[in-house]
Amino acid sequence: MYAYDKQEKHRMMLNTKQYIAAHQNRFLGELMDFLRIPSVSTSREYAEDVQNAAEFVKQKLLEAGTDQARLIETKGCPLVYGEKMVDKSLPTVLVYGHYDVQPADPYELWETRPFDPVVKEDKIYARGASDDKGQVYMHIKALETLIATKQLPCNVKFLIEGEEESGSDSLTYFLKDQQNHALLQADAVLVSDTALSSLEQPSLTTGLRGIVYLEVEVTGPNRDLHSGTYGGAVGNPINILCQMLSSLKDAHNRITIPGFYDRVEVLSEIDRTALNHTPFVLSKYKEALGIAAVIGEQGYSTIERIGIRPSLDINGIWGGYTGEGGKTVLPSKAHAKLSMRLVPHQEAQEIIAQFTNYFTALVPKGAKVQVKVVHAGSNAVVVNRNSVALQAAKKAFEDVWKKSPVLTRDGGSIPIVAQFKEVLDCDIVLMGFGLDSDAIHSPNEHFGLANFFKGIDTVITFYKHLAALYT
Numbered sequence: 001m002y003a004y005d006k007q008e009k010h011r012m013m014l015n016t017k018q019y020i021a022a023h024q025n026r027f028l029g030e031l032m033d034f035l036r037i038p039s040v041s042t043s044r045e046y047a048e049d050v051q052n053a054a055e056f057v058k059q060k061l062l063e064a065g066t067d068q069a070r071l072i073e074t075k076g077c078p079l080v081y082g083e084k085m086v087d088k089s090l091p092t093v094l095v096y097g098h099y100d101v102q103p104a105d106p107y108e109l110w111e112t113r114p115f116d117p118v119v120k121e122d123k124i125y126a127r128g129a130s131d132d133k134g135q136v137y138m139h140i141k142a143l144e145t146l147i148a149t150k151q152l153p154c155n156v157k158f159l160i161e162g163e164e165e166s167g168s169d170s171l172t173y174f175l176k177d178q179q180n181h182a183l184l185q186a187d188a189v190l191v192s193d194t195a196l197s198s199l200e201q202p203s204l205t206t207g208l209r210g211i212v213y214l215e216v217e218v219t220g221p222n223r224d225l226h227s228g229t230y231g232g233a234v235g236n237p238i239n240i241l242c243q244m245l246s247s248l249k250d251a252h253n254r255i256t257i258p259g260f261y262d263r264v265e266v267l268s269e270i271d272r273t274a275l276n277h278t279p280f281v282l283s284k285y286k287e288a289l290g291i292a293a294v295i296g297e298q299g300y301s302t303i304e305r306i307g308i309r310p311s312l313d314i315n316g317i318w319g320g321y322t323g324e325g326g327k328t329v330l331p332s333k334a335h336a337k338l339s340m341r342l343v344p345h346q347e348a349q350e351i352i353a354q355f356t357n358y359f360t361a362l363v364p365k366g367a368k369v370q371v372k373v374v375h376a377g378s379n380a381v382v383v384n385r386n387s388v389a390l391q392a393a394k395k396a397f398e399d400v401w402k403k404s405p406v407l408t409r410d411g412g413s414i415p416i417v418a419q420f421k422e423v424l425d426c427d428i429v430l431m432g433f434g435l436d437s438d439a440i441h442s443p444n445e446h447f448g449l450a451n452f453f454k455g456i457d458t459v460i461t462f463y464k465h466l467a468a469l470y471t
Ligand SMILES: [Zn+2]
Pocket: 098, 131, 132, 164, 193
């Protein structure tokens, strides 16, 4: 059995640390190769690159010493599966991450080319550096280190998908099939796709919001009209759409969809105080964003608005003429994309129905509206704070970062995590190593080298604690 006395711990920590130090340039070089592959999953144009990124992950898992690694073909982008089984009596961790990235545009706002990684001031700049290739690679190198130094204390499985940025439809489908559950069976799912509070204050994410993503279309006249001949006499779909969208929130920034808040949990004052007790400085937050004030639901702090309250945002709006100069058009159609972030107990399918009923009722006579679901919605996730896996994660941060991690709630969504929890019935650990300032989904995305290397160390230490706690 696995002994974990102090002397042993010291010897092993030196060993893995030495291995990482000896191979750090190669680790970084390989990560840069990974980042050079423009694996944008939202556009067909990059289909070959997406395939190449999947092959890259498979190859690196094999080189790291997994017993097997293979691509699982789907209707969309392939899943990459790999495993290293040490002993069936030991705990098993399933590492989840994604090899696809967000589109890089607007290109003109990048200081260096998005798929030509560059190291500047101890940070690696490239699309996907933090979300999520840097973090996925950290896990592959942690596994390599443990296998190479003969210290892997548990079984590790990898499931790396290629559609996280476009809705995870293929993985959702894969998880729905019971025949696949045995392959993925694990004691804990480990996900590194979130951020730390700061480099000085580590954190573990214990909640994620759910998401619903919709597209709406308002249709007026059967063709585009001249705004001189018809303006003022025929309803303009863009004007109508704007009115409909703005009536989705009231003067206090509360969402007006009937029933929307019915299932939202009301937190006790004690829980709210605990939640607000994070190292967050509003003035710095505003300064970093270049805004004079924050706007959000009345009666809640910024931390609460992100962590425990649902939100609704219009993500894009288009119609009519948007080219250079003017064109006096009264368009036939107007469109918008919008997303809602959900909190625990809200049901994505119910929210979609509530929105659709309400929004369709808002359209005036003389126009039509259509609501489309862009990708399958997901519910929020709350992590069990008392699980063995979370205890191991806390200990890992204490060892490596010399500080206890704070437990935070993330405003973002990783739709698949809710399904892992449901389907595999196992513990979830959201151990992210990015920073909010990494500019994920934005130009000049980057990932700190310290985050990458300390991340490797923390993952290694997590496995050791997890194995020790299970023994
Ligand atoms: Zn991500």
